[in-house]
Amino acid sequence: MPPRPRTATPPRPARPLVVTADRELLDDLLRLAAAADTELQVAVDPAGARRDFAAAPLVLIGVDQAAAWAAANFPPRRDVVLLARDHSPAASLAAAVGASHVALLPDADHWLVARLGEPAPALPARRGRTVAVLGGRGGAGGSVLAAALAHTAAQSSLRTLLVDADPLGGGLDLLLGWEELDGLRWPELAAARGRVAAPALVRALPGRGGLSLLSWDRGVPATIPVEAMAAALDAGRRGRDLVVVDLPRHLPAAAAHALAAAERALVVVPAELRATAAAARVVAAAAVHQERIEAVVRGPAPGHLRALEVVTALGVPLAGTLRPEPGLAAALERGQPPTRHRRGPLATLCRQLLADLLGPSRSVAA
Template structure:
């Protein structure tokens, strides 16, 4: 696979979940009338990878019980769809699967066409934030520093940015930014969240400086991060922020899978070493099934003169960029200086290019 240095924006399509052929034919006809393409999943297992990223999900009444048993994460813009006269599933079931509306055909056809017409390329102002996830190919690869650098770069470009620390064993992104003394909510206060978060309230409650807010861990007991809390947080981020960066653990849990499924782009950071590449191959095998855009970032130095393109080729991934050694960055981190804060150096250059590619930001935006 040839390397590339920029990643095109991910195209998101409405998702239909049904095995009812008559219902599917009707919904495909309505999508055509709305001028939009759709994706189709026969059951919750097929729907899961596309459930969170889809701008709209239409669940057929034939699959409502199956979706409930599958415990798919709660998300906005889910509609339960069926035919009048084939049995009313009831609002109780709709609420259990997180549906905001019930649409019974044929009466609801005009309403559904309007909803489908709000899809790709015509999204409403809410729900337009870009989500980027970063994972290390091995321990100490530098994924957390890249995640923090991306967030700082986006905030310097006046993008409203949310940085999410999803790695409970990573030591805390607040330390990477030098924010450990800032007051605000940490993950333990949000672990019981299972619904929609109020974006302004969340932003006010989190540690912040300027356009950057962060959700990280405290120094208390190690806690399990529920998938529902991650889904609600990313939903709030996409609705209310311009740019969201998630730092992921290498051992994936349900919350990390939700983040991967929600991300517009995922980067694996790999040192240019043979053993690191072998370790990253295992990480990629676990990550790849859950995301649609995955690319490698290779970090030097290369003690054995292993080239970045060779590392990316070994992982069967496009090469999104490289990072040269940056001793000043390491010294700055030890002093509590946030990475890329001055906008100079290899990391800052890479982060600026990534942010520009993903949000079509003019290159001068970070001046």
């Protein structure tokens, strides 16, 4: 059987985002959107809204989803409108969702038509790309691939931010041999208050050459607030060419936000039957937040399971395969970054993945 062609999901256009399960309210909004000559992106609950939240020029939250939205801990933003029909919601409910306006239908029909008809703000001319990496099971090698991707990009003169979003992982600073470098770690960023300028945040991180790292200290693992994750990703997109996020297999709110913000997600799967079964669960959970998920299948294959069989079982395209690399584990134990010598199967795979992600206009040096 020939390999399936890889298909890229085009990015969704920036449309106003509606979050409601109230059918009557949604019908009213669709009517108003038609009058404004625009289309809406619709989610029935906050979980379904995560992947469109950042790009939406306007977020409209039905009063039926307000409590769930407040509990979901989305990062604050402007242009959030709380919607209700017939009866005004309590001011405390509007504050809980961070709404800048409350619109009561049908009284606010004309105001909403005007807001829906406003053109979406132009995005900055230059923004870095974001890729998320997950392990299909424990020990699959997701963290190694994330670090290798970031290191390879930096070797190719791409300014890169590597984000360690797994509080229970071993720490990407250890994987890179950077545990002695000074700089901002997650606990400090999570405890910070107020907005930090993107260049200042990146400069405060540990780094060498063109690679900066946001990782953990050796203290008790902390929870990453969604606001802190959003600030880190925003800083990376504004100040770096590439952001690589190493995600845990279980997705708390901040990890789900990072996954939804990525242009692409890679799931590393060993070519084993049980690993494939475990990865199927990871893919199903990730698909709630990310449309473009691809698999990297890692050898060896003790039962001769082929990469094509693995991705067929997962229902995702094959991004690449990774052959065993003798000496890699020993080099990592000695604190040597992956792809340090730019040779071997891992370095070759990283150059291929980066070329696919960044496009032909950005060269990735061998």
